[in-house]
Amino acid sequence: MAKRTRTSGGTPATVALTAAGIAFEVRPYEHDPRATSYGMEAAEALGADPARVFKTLLASLDGRLVVGIVPVSGQLDLKALARALGGSKAVMADVAAAERATGYVAGGISPVGQKRAHPTVLDDSALEHETILVSGGRRGFDVELAPRDLVAVTAAVTATIARRD
Template identity: 55%
Template sequence: MAKKKFAHSTGTPATTLLDREAVPYTMHAYSHDPSSASYGMEAAEAIGVPPARVFKTLLVATGEPGAGALAVGIVPVNRSLDLKAMASALGLKKVEMADPAVAERRTGYVRGGISPLGQRNKSRTIIDTSAMALESIYVSGGHRGLDLELAPADLQRLTEAEVAHIAGH
């Protein structure tokens, strides 16, 4: 996987972080269809890779006060986030999906383009174990129509993520 650099206009906080940390990655841009029912499945199809290699970034509300009130779960786009497993990985009894507007404010990205990298405010992050068995995975690059391919170990290091089985069916 070769490191790709693009004009400043395509830069996002995610690509800026990867460049600054000298992490190899490949950008995969595609034409986003606003009527698409699933941003992640659309990305997998547009890029031409199995959905199990494309990961979505989901935010959950933890019920904790203050900055710790949200956490990030990263799961394959063809799977759901198992909220009970996510809560357990966080050492909590319960979590629920975060309000999309709150997730957008917290991350600085729009829904469908929330990258786990370069978020405005860092949140505790859990990556599904399935990612670690792959040579490379795809995550949102910071806007709809842009995915980044990188090694899961690099994603884990940059997000300071924990790894747990959090994907449901």
């Protein structure tokens, strides 16, 4: 996978990845505004296995925002997320709060390049893949990178935080 250098027109995510020297590939696709599941839409549009496409979700853990990154083929287990970060109770964050805290819109929240760094957990199933896809910072725009690079750039921990459907 070639490293992409984006000098203009990039998102905060691609700018942060480039600045960190992380190899990534941009994977744009035509976003359908009628889509009900942004993650499954990305997997289908990109012809990717849904187990390799990850969604970025924000939760409130004991009053602070945290990030859970799970495959689009599953759901975030809030109890497992709380355990992974040493907290007691996690609930899904309000969409408006998530957008304000990250600087991204729902359906395009990237785990990389957020306004403020948040404690982050990547589901350990990501480590089974050479590369995974995550939002690149807007709807219809994913980036493909090695999961260990995502861990490094976000200072994430890995744990089983996804419930498989």
